[in-house]
Amino acid sequence: MQHFSCHNQAGQYADFQRWSRTKNADGTYGFRNWATGRCLDDSHGSGLRTFACHAPEGDFGVFQKFILDSY
Numbered sequence: 567m568q569h570f571s572c573h574n575q576a577g578q579y580a581d582f583q584r585w586s587r588t589k590n591a592d593g594t595y596g597f598r599n600w601a602t603g604r605c606l607d608d609s610h611g612s613g614l615r616t617f618a619c620h621a622p623e624g625d626f627g628v629f630q631k632f633i634l635d636s637y
Contacts, residue, residue, distance in 0.1 A: 567614050590622040594631035605630045 573579045581601035588596045597606040599616055607617035609629040620626040 567616070590631060592622070592631070593633075594622070595634055596622060596630050597632065606632070608632075 570583070573583055582599065584600040585597045585606070586600065588598070590596060596619070598604070598619060602616060603619070604616035605619035606614070607629050608614045609617075617630075620630055622631060
């Protein structure tokens with residue numbers, strides 16, 4: 567993952583900072599990047615990154631499940 571300041575929402579790089587959110591059957595969420603089609607992934611060995619998307623119920627889906635909380 568890289569950190570960049572926000573792009574112009576109408577600019578050519580805007581989709582790299584947009585994410586689709588999908589609610590899984592267990593109440594967790596998955597996030598897919600609009601530009602790359604890759605999913606947000608937080609595996610033990612690699613940390614937070616984007617990676618090829620996995621089925622939420624599959625062996626590697628656990629690394630792409632996130633809980634949303636509000637404070």
